[in-house]
Amino acid sequence: GAGVSQSPSNKVTEKGKDVELRCDPISGHTALYWYRQRLGQGLEFLIYFQGNSAPDKSGLPSDRFSAERTGESVSTLTIQRTQQEDSAVYLCASSLKGIPDQPQHFGDGTRLSIL
């Protein structure tokens, strides 16, 4: 597709359930990022994938959070045993190469609400 695609756009779930969020990056982009944006806040880095290298998971807030990426395509972010503080918009971005001067292109995000 032309841009970064994320699904679902909205997700409402009960506390304690697991959720899986999906990101389709721009074709040909080797770098993929996940960010979290809490209400009224800036973006908080979660995890970064670059090609076939080991991902940088330094931003994941707890071991309930994990992410996978198949080659240089789709990525899924999984949150296990969700808590109310996980409520946020989860944004995915991709860039042509994972180098600092490349602009990141963002999807519309998944708005996650934990009841």
Place this chain on the structure above:
Amino acid sequence: AQKVTQAQTEISVVEKEDVTLDCVYETRDTTYYLFWYKQPPSGELVFLIRRNSFDEQNEISGRYSWNFQKSTSSFNFTITASQVVDSAVYFCALSDPLNYGGSQGNLIFGKGTKLSVKP
């Protein structure tokens, strides 16, 4: 530590006014990159500009202009003759090769400035 500060949480102007959004950053590195993104009410972040630390020339793109000053670690954004469609949250972000967990290309965002342009 690397940090981006956008001190203005919200700004409200009337259409056709000029408005400047402030951004101050902190980094240990001499090579780094600065970005501005726009997040309209629809939610998608839109890339506006990238500037590297070696290029201090100001840039103008239509009604938008950016003033980068290394001496004050600032990268301010000015909208001239604002329009209602400029209403959005604007984020300043920093990227440098040695930052934040060692992840190249990771962006450190400020908390954003919400701009409301009233007709």
